[in-house]
Amino acid sequence: MATICLNMIVKNEAHIIKETLDNICQYIPLDYWVISDTGSTDNTISEIQEFFQEKEIPGELYQDDWENFAVNRTLALRHADGKSDYIFVFDADDRFEGEIHLPDLVADGYSFRLKDDNGAVYDRLLLFKNNPEFHWRSVVHEYIVTGDKNWHVKIDGDYNVLSGRFGGRSQNPNKYYDDAQVLVAAFYNPNKDVDLKPRYAFYAGQSFMAAGMIQEASEWYLKFIEIGYWDQEISSAYARVGCCFEQLGDEAKAMYYWLKGYEYYPQRLESLYEAIRYSREHGNYHLAYVFAKAAKDAHIPEKEAIVIHLPIYQFLLHYELAMISYHVGELKQGWESAKRVLFSKEAFHWTKYQVSEILLNYLPVFKADSWNNRQAVIEILENFECEGASVSEVLAELRQLNTF
Helix, strand or coil: CCCEEEEEEECCCCCCHHHHHHHHHHHCCCCEEEEEECCCCCCHHHHHHHHHHHHCCCEEEEECCCCCHHHHHHHHHHHCCCCCCEEEECCCCEEEEECCCCCCCCCCEEEEEEECCCCEEEEEEEEEECCCCCEEECCCCCEEECCCCCCEEECCCCEEEEECCCCCHHHCCCHHHHHHHHHHHHHCCCCCCHHHHHHHHHHHHHHHHHCCCHHHHHHHHHHHHHHCCCHHHHHHHHHHHHHHHHHCCCHHHHHHHHHHHHHHCCCCCHHHHHHHHHHHHCCCHHHHHHHHHHHCCCCCCCCCCCCEEHHHHHHHHHHHHHHHHHHHCCHHHHHHHHHHHHHCCCCCHHHHHHHHHCHHHHHHHHHHCCHHHHHHHHHHHHHHHHHCHHHHHHHHHHHHHCCC
C-alpha cells in the first residue's frame, strides 16, 4: 500500500494546528510527516510534536528562514525526499468537510475540490508522488511544477476542502497589501520569473482588491488583460475590473468590461451576472431580463475550469430572474425561477427570504400551479414567518388561496 507523507510550512499556528492535524488524519492516512516552521514565536512547534507523538506517527520538523512561498514550499518538499511514496500538502487554516474516499494510489497525482467562504470552488493538487524533480513556483499563490499538465486525477465525492482565513498569516491586518507589494516587485523583476508576469499581474489585482485599494486593483487587472494568458482567467479579470469600476462610481466602464468579459468568453457567466445584478439594482429591468434569459440555462463549466463562483450557476441567476420578471410582465418565468431558488438546497438564506417577500407579485401563476407545488412553497415560507412582517403577510395570502 502506498505511503503518504504530510508536507506543510507553518508559522504561528499554535491556536489551530492541532485541530488542523486532527482534521487531516480523519481523511488522509498519514505514514510520515515533514513540516517546516518558518519562524514561529508561539508554541506551534511543540503543538505539532505533541500531536504526532500521541498519534504515534513518525516525522521530522525543520526550522527554515523565510524567503517566499515558492522557495519555502520547495525547501519543505526537499526535506521530504525519499520519505514516502506520496506527498500530501495542506494549509493550516484549511479544513475537510463531508465524506471522501481515496482510491488506491496509482496515479501521479490527485486534485481535491476547494471551496471558499463566498461559495467559489476550484481544484487544487494536494496529493502527488514524491518526486525529487517536482518544485514550487510563484512568490505568492504558488503552484507545483511537475512537467505534465494532465497527469493528475480529480477526487470526486460529497466533500469540500474549506479554504479558511484564520491561520497565522491571516492575523496580519496588512496581509493583502503585503502580498500585493511582493507580487508587484516580482512582476517588475527583469531577472526572474519573466514567464510568470501574467500570473503576478492577476494576483496583484486580486490582492489590491482584497486590501480595499480599488483603483490599484483595476490597473493591475487591466494590465493582466493587456498581457493576455488563458481565456478563462482573462474572462475572470474582466468581471473583476468591472466590479472595480462599479465601486469607483464609473457605471459606463463597469458595464463595458462586464459585457466585454461575456463576449470574450461566453461559457463563463460571472461577467454577465454582474451586469444583470447591476442593471436590476438600478431599475433597468428590461435590460436585466434580456441578459438573464440569455444566461439562465447555462451549465456549470467543468473542463479545465479555474475558480468557479458556483452560486451564480446554481441559483443566483434564477434569484435575479425572480426579482426582475414581474417588473417586465414575465410572470411565468419569474415564478419558475422563484421556485428554483426556494427549492434549492444550495441557495443562501437571504436569497430565499427576499424571494419570499415578493411572491405576491406572482399570485396569478401561483394560483395556476399544482396544489402540491403551492403547498411546498408555503411550507418553505413558514421557515421565515418569524423573521419579518412582510413574509408573514405573503404567507397569510398564499395560505388563503391554497385552501380552495
